[in-house]
Structures are given as C-alpha cells and as structure tokens.
Amino acid sequence: MKEGKITPFRSRPLRSTGLLAVGLLSLLVVAHCNKKAEAKSFHLLDATVDDIHNAYKLGQLTSRQLVQLYLDRIEAYDKKGPNINSIITVNPKALEDADKLDAALKTSGLVGPLHGIPVILKDQVDAKGMPTTMGSVLFKDYYPDKDAFVVEKLKKAGAIILAKATLGELGGGDTHGSLFGSTRNPYALDRTVGGSSGGPGGSISANFASLGIGQEGYASIRRPSSWNCLVGMRPSAGLVSRTGVFNGWPTTTGSLGPMTRTVADLAALLDVLVGYDPEDPITALAVGNTPPSYRQFLNKDGLKGARVGVLREPMGYESEPGSEDFSKVTEIFDKAIQELKAAGASVVDPIVIPNLNELLAKRAGGPDDGEGFNVYFGRSAHAPFKSRQEMQQSPLYAKVFRSAGGSTTGASAARLADPTLRHYQYLLARDQLMIHVLKVMADHKLDAIVHKSVEHQPTLISQGVNPPYVNQKGAPHLNTFLIFVPTITVPAGFTRDNLPVGISFLGRPYSEGVVIKLAYAYEQSTHHRRPPSSTPPLQREP
DSSP states (O other): OOTTOOOOOTTSOOSOHHHHHHHHHHHHHHHHHHHHHHHHOOOOTTOOHHHHHHHHHTTSOOHHHHHHHHHHHHHHHTSSTTOOOOEEEEOTTHHHHHHHHHHHHHHHSOSSTTTTOEEEEETTBOOTTSOOOTTSGGGTTOOOSSOOHHHHHHHHTTOEEEEEEOOSGGGOSBSEETTTEEOEETTEEEEEOOBSSHHHHHHHHTTSSSEEEEEESSSTTHHHHHHTTOEEEEOOTTSBOOTTBTTOTTOOSOEEEEEESSHHHHHHHHHHHBOOOTTSGGGGGGTTOOOSOGGGGOOTTTTTTOEEEEEOSOOSTTOOTTSHHHHHHHHHHHHHHHHHHHTTOEEEEEEOOTTHHHHHTTOOOOTTTTHHHHHHHTTOTTOSOSSHHHHHTSGGGGGSOTTTTOOOOOHHHHTOOOHHHHHHHHHHHHHHHHHHHHHHHHHTTOSEEEEESOSSOOOBHHHHHSTTOOOSTTOOOHHHHHOSSOEEEEEEEEOTTSOEEEEEEEOSTTOHHHHHHHHHHHHHHHOOOOOOTTSOOOTTOO
C-alpha cells in the first residue's frame, strides 16, 4: 500500500457501515503515522538549518555526529575522488566545539539561532586559531590574533566554524591560488567554480557544511553562487561588518554575504551577520535599516502582485552576446521570466537604464584602497608585512597568480593615470547611475530588477590558468558599482550543457527583505536546486 492511499473496498463488500468506518480510520491512522515517521527522518544531503535543529530536538543527531559527517565528505571528495579542492584549512577544534554545544543542548537547549550549524568561511575572514591565507603562499603561516566581527557573532549564535575555503588569490578573480592551485566546479570538474568566493561556492554545493560566508567587491558572491547552484547575496554596503576581513574598511565596495543552498537558510544566516560595528564605520549607514528578522519575508506567494523589470542589456565583464555560450544562458533566463509570470509577478520586459554601460565603464578603486591593508593587519601583533609595498617586494610574490588581488576598473579608468581623478569620475558616474536605476524603478513601480546572475557558463580551468587567462567573464557588477543596493541570486535551472544558471533580483538601497521575498517565492515555485552528481551521499550517510 502506498503511503496515505486508501485502498478501494468495492471488491470486498462489507456487511456494515461501522466496519467500513473502522477500516477507513485504521488506514488513516497508519498513513498519518507513516508521514510522521518520515518527517522525523534526517538526511544529510542538502539538509537545512531547520532540518538539523529538528533532528537535534528529536535526538536523532548530535552536533558531533553532524560535524563528523561533513568531515567525512571533505575527506572523501575534496582532495580525493572528484578532487573539488575547495578547502584550505579544517578547524582542528571543530569536534571539540561540537561537544560543548551538545552538552549545552542537554542542559539549557539551543544556545542560539545557529546552534550546532557548521559554517565554512572564505579564507580572507579571520578565525582565531586558524590561518588566514588569502589562498597565497605569502600568508600560509599567518595566524590572526582575533576573530573577525562576524565570526564573533556566528560563535555567539552557536555556529561551528568548520573550515576555511579557497578563493581568488588575495581576494580577487577566479578561484586559483599559489597555495592550492585551482578549485573544480562539482558540476563540471574541468570548469572553475567562479570567484573570488569560489571555495565557499563549491564546498557548500558539494555539502561539505551547512552554510558559507563569501565576500564580494565585484561579483564574488553572485558568480560562484550562480555557477554552483546556490543562493547568494551581496547585501547593501554597511549591513555586515568587514572588521577582521582582508580588503575591508576604509574601502566601501566589498561586502560579506551569505552563500547557502536555500533562501530560508540565507535569511537565517543574514539575521546573525548584520549589526553595527564601530571598527567598520560604514555599518553606521545600516542602523535603522534592518528588520527584526529577515525570515519574516519568507512568503511562498511573494511574487503574486509583485512588479519586476527585466534588464536584458548585456553588461557582464567581457561578455560575448553573439556567442553560443551566451545564448545557452539566455535560454534559461527566458524560461525564468516565464516562471516569474507563472508565479504571479507582473513583468516589465525589457526595462532600459540610460547610459548603463557607459557609466559602468567608469568604475574605479578609491585612492585609499592601500590603507585597507594597513587597517586589516593593524589588528594583529604579528603582521607578516608592514605594508602592501613590502608584500610585493617579497621573493614569494613571484609565485602569486597573475590576476591575484586585481580589480576590474573598466577601459576609461585604465586611460586615467591619476587615481584621485579616476575615483572622482567614478563617484560622479555612481551617483548618476543610482538616480537612473531608481527612476526606472519608480516610473515602472518596480519592486526589483531581474537580470542574469552571470551572462556566460562557467569558464574552463585551462582557459583561466593559461593564455588568454579568462577571468570573471560574463560577470555583471551593477550592484557593486552602486554599492548601496542588495542583489540576491537564486538557481534558475541548467543549460543544455547541464551547467547551473542563476537569476538575480536587485533592489533599492537596504531592501534586502524585498529581494529575499521575491527570491524565496521563485525558489519555492521552481525548486531548481539539485546537488552535484560528483559528490553523492556516502554509504554511511543518513
């Protein structure tokens, strides 16, 4: 008998309605019990925060057991088997931390909203007791003195820092580095995971931990999230502190953000990450702009009555709109727009943002970018270098990957020698483009703008480490150009080559709740996420 199905009684006539009622009642009870038992069962693959907490409460799982299950997967798949190569350092105290949380659960219950949830950090985020390598031989032995601000918050919420993941060396570009080589995409092992937060992208998709933390200054969260079938968000600047993170204050472009397998998990993680930090003054801008919880926006009907504008103008870095590769992504994007309509959204297709690419080409770093190096290492009594210049004079610097730490500033920026003038022209362009974007949204009464998360399929690793050194191809950077707007990417399906594609929802400044609502409704109506076949359940996994 199939679960919940009542077998017809016509072939066996009953002598009384009472007997019929008893039979029906018995079958319903059995079906209910079967469903209840099924709801209690725990499965590791793509387990959510809620799944894990339910298993803890029911006594089916302990934090130690969960950490060990993830460590087993890392052991089996990261340097062996498909050799994803996404983990740089495993926390040697992860099991010890799990034991403490298990003891706390028995005496006082969950210690916080992320009790016993293993997290993987992009390895430019400090966690005391673990090196912060930036994926480079230059920093392989650097141990920071303190936790990053967000790591303090994660630990207070009960999270377990499980590991540090690979990244574009020194925090820039695709995920190649002199310390580790290249990270492989679990959906296509000959392709990159994207970057620069590619390690969290590949590892979370491969189910090496529950949640990931990335950092984005260009497209470093959204691109690896899209290419690894994940949900990822780069929040409005100032929402999440960068203290204890390489390339933080006084730069303003980069933001830490969540990388997860579901929108609900993203909201749960973002709740913990946000908060004012005096050491990162830009966080003052977000005070008063955060809700009690981002989980309140998890409405599966959130697209009904919503208005979204479709931005179709190609704007990705070095995109090739006439190529077959570009068209394969467009096919999925077109289907996603139809799915938005089917879920109840009113779609304005297309919208046009005046002078979009002309203004984007004026992107430039600030004249104070070098100061970020000094602020970051100023927290440590054992900084490996006194300045960026001293780092570049190290004999080891010759081993650094050619695009490490680089930023894409646009053609017009390259023609300007004066960094102050270049930055001034960027600020003017940023202000103008922000007004253009918000005016288009106001004129069309839009809740969000939808665009391709990346305009090309994942790059072949061979093309990234050899000439022509393809890097960041197809990556839009509208949100990081504007800085103070959020963008969330969510899985939208797979191309004809069976490679993941994402769509992005871009909102007004500090409208994280709105884009989470839209992304959640799209996710729940489509369920495009599927785990990679290269890292299946281990034989001993629940």
